[in-house]
Amino acid sequence: MNKHITPALSRRAFVIGTxxxxxxxxxxxxxxxxxxxxxxxADGSPxxxxxxxxxxxxxxxxxxxxxxxxxxxLTGLAQLVAExxxxxxxxxxxxxxxxxxxxxxxxxxxxxxTGGSRGIRTSQDxxxxxxxxxxxxxxQAAANEWKVPVSECTAANSTITHTPSGKKTTYGxxxxxxxxxxxxxxxxxxxxxxxxxxIAGKSVLRLDTADKTTGKMMYGIDVKLPGMLNAALKDCxxxxxxxxxxxxxxxxxMKGVKKVVRVNDSTVAVVADTWWHAKTAxxxxxxxxxxxxxxxxxxxxxAKWLAEGLDNAQPAFIGNQNGDAKAAIAGAAKKIEAxxxxxxxxxxxxxxxxxxxxxxxxxxxxxxxxxxxxxxxAAVMETSGLPADKCEVHKLILGGGFGRRGMTDYVRxxxxxxxxxxxxxxxxxxxxxxxxxxxxxxxxxxxxxTGAFDKDNNLTALHVRISGQSILFTVRPAALVNGMDTAAFxxxxxxxxxAIGYSFPNLLVEHSMRNPHVPPGFWRGVNVNxxxxxxxxxxxxxxxxxxxxxxxxxxxxxxxHPKHLAVLNAVAEKVGWDKPPPKGVYRGICQHMGYGSYVxxxxxxxxxxxxxxxxxxxxxxxxxxxxxxxxxIERQIAGSFVYGxxxxxYGNCTVKDGRIEQSxxxxxxxxxxxxxxxxESVIVPSGGFWGGVGEPTICVAAPxxxxxxxxxxGKRIRSVPLKDQDISFx
Amino acid sequence: MANLTINGKSINVDVEDDTxxxxxxxxxxxxxxxxxxxxxxxxxxxxxxxxxxxMRSCGISVSEAVGKQITxxxxxxxxDGALHKVQQAWIxxxxxxCGYCQTGMIMAVAALLKDKPKPTDKDIDETIxxxxxxxxxxxxxxxxxxxxxx
Numbered sequence: 001m002n003k004h005i006t007p008a009l010s011r012r013a014f015v016i017g018t019x020x021x022x023x024x025x026x027x028x029x030x031x032x033x034x035x036x037x038x039x040x041x042a043d044g045s046p047x048x049x050x051x052x053x054x055x056x057x058x059x060x061x062x063x064x065x066x067x068x069x070x071x072x073x074l075t076g077l078a079q080l081v082a083e084x085x086x087x088x089x090x091x092x093x094x095x096x097x098x099x100x101x102x103x104x105x106x107x108x109x110x111x112x113x114t115g116g117s118r119g120i121r122t123s124q125d126x127x128x129x130x131x132x133x134x135x136x137x138x139x140q141a142a143a144n145e146w147k148v149p150v151s152e153c154t155a156a157n158s159t160i161t162h163t164p165s166g167k168k169t170t171y172g173x174x175x176x177x178x179x180x181x182x183x184x185x186x187x188x189x190x191x192x193x194x195x196x197x198x199i200a201g202k203s204v205l206r207l208d209t210a211d212k213t214t215g216k217m218m219y220g221i222d223v224k225l226p227g228m229l230n231a232a233l234k235d236c237x238x239x240x241x242x243x244x245x246x247x248x249x250x251x252x253x254m255k256g257v258k259k260v261v262r263v264n265d266s267t268v269a270v271v272a273d274t275w276w277h278a279k280t281a282x283x284x285x286x287x288x289x290x291x292x293x294x295x296x297x298x299x300x301x302x303a304k305w306l307a308e309g310l311d312n313a314q315p316a317f318i319g320n321q322n323g324d325a326k327a328a329i330a331g332a333a334k335k336i337e338a339x340x341x342x343x344x345x346x347x348x349x350x351x352x353x354x355x356x357x358x359x360x361x362x363x364x365x366x367x368x369x370x371x372x373x374x375x376x377x378a379a380v381m382e383t384s385g386l387p388a389d390k391c392e393v394h395k396l397i398l399g400g401g402f403g404r405r406g407m408t409d410y411v412r413x414x415x416x417x418x419x420x421x422x423x424x425x426x427x428x429x430x431x432x433x434x435x436x437x438x439x440x441x442x443x444x445x446x447x448x449x450t451g452a453f454d455k456d457n458n459l460t461a462l463h464v465r466i467s468g469q470s471i472l473f474t475v476r477p478a479a480l481v482n483g484m485d486t487a488a489f490x491x492x493x494x495x496x497x498x499a500i501g502y503s504f505p506n507l508l509v510e511h512s513m514r515n516p517h518v519p520p521g522f523w524r525g526v527n528v529n530x531x532x533x534x535x536x537x538x539x540x541x542x543x544x545x546x547x548x549x550x551x552x553x554x555x556x557x558x559x560x561h562p563k564h565l566a567v568l569n570a571v572a573e574k575v576g577w578d579k580p581p582p583k584g585v586y587r588g589i590c591q592h593m594g595y596g597s598y599v600x601x602x603x604x605x606x607x608x609x610x611x612x613x614x615x616x617x618x619x620x621x622x623x624x625x626x627x628x629x630x631x632x633i634e635r636q637i638a639g640s641f642v643y644g645x646x647x648x649x650y651g652n653c654t655v656k657d658g659r660i661e662q663s664x665x666x667x668x669x670x671x672x673x674x675x676x677x678x679x680e681s682v683i684v685p686s687g688g689f690w691g692g693v694g695e696p697t698i699c700v701a702a703p704x705x706x707x708x709x710x711x712x713x714g715k716r717i718r719s720v721p722l723k724d725q726d727i728s729f730x
Numbered sequence: 731m732a733n734l735t736i737n738g739k740s741i742n743v744d745v746e747d748d749t750x751x752x753x754x755x756x757x758x759x760x761x762x763x764x765x766x767x768x769x770x771x772x773x774x775x776x777x778x779x780x781x782x783x784x785m786r787s788c789g790i791s792v793s794e795a796v797g798k799q800i801t802x803x804x805x806x807x808x809x810d811g812a813l814h815k816v817q818q819a820w821i822x823x824x825x826x827x828c829g830y831c832q833t834g835m836i837m838a839v840a841a842l843l844k845d846k847p848k849p850t851d852k853d854i855d856e857t858i859x860x861x862x863x864x865x866x867x868x869x870x871x872x873x874x875x876x877x878x879x880x
Contacts, residue, residue: 069828070826070827070828070829070864071827072827205821205824206824206826208826208829209820209821209824209825209826209829210821211829212820212826212829212832212833213813213817213820213821213825213826213832213833213836214763214803214804214806214807214813214817214833215761215762215763215764215802215803215804215833216763217829218762219765219830221762221765221766222762224760224762230757255746274753274757274758275753275757276745276749276750276753276757348863349828349830349863350765350767350773350775350828350830350831350861350862350863350864351765351767351828351830352766352767397828397829398828399765399828399829399830400828400830400863400864401828402863429766431769432767432768432769432770631824635824635827635866635868635869638865638867638868638869639827639864639865639866640865641865642862642863642864642865642867643863643864643865646863664768664769664770664772665767665768665770665772665773665861666770666772670861670863671865671867672858672859672860672861672867673854673855673858673859673860673867673870673871674854674855674856674859676867676868676871678868679868
């Protein structure tokens, strides 16, 4: 049962892969900001520095290293560069540098990893500096040409003005000279105060919308190369099982079929002229599997094993503690205890996983949608066996990522197939069924919570005991700290980006790690999703157990957590917590912290027949420190309730005979527009820090609705998803 | 071999009769704006119009589409290139996130507005059943009303 899949990583892949995955920059970040040698973009236009290319017609090309998967990072990062560059926003376009180019230039663009809601918050400083540096060089070039002091020149809207004489020029006219200048000294580069922003901080429209409305936008699945073939694959349905044999003679005569290949020790693929032919032949291919030792594992056996971890006698890692919670609970006048659980869930991005690879002994190129260009690059190097200067990854816009496309399994498979057909480009596309049954799942956990009160109903202790799967154990074992997965405590940690928002006289938060064979992964929101349900529903239970209002009860515990309290108060005020809801409508509320941002949510629901929920209204607040594009933050907040409520109502990947039972959207449902509540966002940036946006809010969706369901029915739901509790959308 | 009429053009497609129309459109005709999402007519990413009616192209065989007017997202704009009012509303309201489901969503909405030029929220709820995992529904609803009032 404790078997797990450890990815085999070569040393070089490990260095790039872990750095790219954001565990800190393992190799030095050496970002050049211009210099005497002019570097040119593919069209011949000069780079002012790695972030900014300006064409003679004044078009500004801003380089974006992070991946766009719908979250708006591409537009947000461009806003930050453009703000400091003082360029004409209407002339801005963007392009992705490739990981190969970055590696060849000593990681000129830094980290490509786009996960953990880090896209903007961990690169905002150096991309803004890139914009500011480019502006200073452009202005210097104009001053040199005019033979005037640079201090007499200003830049705005891509135009440079010599104030005393009124002479003007544009960026496109001076860029050749600017590109030859040495960049200014670091100390001379001053970034703007966000209160002076004109482009950043504003709800400008996204830069990538038009092609998404006409069908022109090219996703990985749409790649077409001359002579390209298509591959469909089958991986052993039982995780950890092996491919024993297959009878290719049975399908080689089928229309369009070119080759049947062993992809790796658990996967076979059919390559054909079209994907439909490949898939048709694959379905007819006789395959024998060695299902291995996991073939009897079920959701029930996993649940039983996890339940054992709730026993305090079992070993556990301690993630947060103060005082002596166990002693306080033992001596309590009143004790409240509850057990919650959270299932496996699939990312189910709309675009099934795919990658196109072209291998020759001299070069291996891959075209794919990836959240982690450098990890994909490392995967290409490792699978092809070619050195970095002979590998390349061409990134495309992602049809959803949600964490799944931070993995590189599909890239490795595509290269493995292409390597067996040198000179022929092959596009590997997973079916929806492959995607559903070979995911890297939101990990499974259970949680026992115990609260203690004294005789005056003062809360004296909280004990949170999580039992279940660690993501890092499988995905990034080097990030474990003496075996402990610190990410398991997201939202429950003592301080930092994942800090708990309450102070308890005695607190113990621990994790009994149990790793079933089902591969886990980072799933939008990751561990705050279940941790917020555990903590915020249980806090609600504690409040009700002593007859206190859930907001008033929380406020008493939050005096030392002003930012957490501020978003809770913002939601309470907006939803009208102090006034009764409309007749037949019930409210739930919660708050949490993740990815450096503070979030709170409230739901207004009605319930018919005890089990049909109509979510009328959601109010959600976030304090991400700084706001780059308010409209995009509103969209991430609203979208978080689609992802989060889909997970709450429908999300469950069950295990039977060692494999995932669900196969498509008919068995793994997702919310539709009819089920979508009105979402009201309250964005309250307090400044001074940079928090994430794409993920934090998801975690308040479920507890807000679950707490409202209790208010409506008196029934406490402690198990996700609701469909398995016979509860549905009305 | 089947003769299809796609976006007003007659096209001979060399596929088996039972090939799903989705794959003929994407792989044989080369129009990739119509997306594969599930293959079982659940998600709506592959929505096209057949004789003006929104249909999920993964669930229709090529032989069933012969002799019918097929419109894909590439054929939704007017012949002079002017975008359909739904596409315009989508751009103005900044609807797409990842955008992968949006071409199917736009085709479904264009058909809705043809039947019901001023749809109510209830009409939208009953007709638009496409899946969007990014969660653009709030903007989709706003943009449908905006397009209806354009």
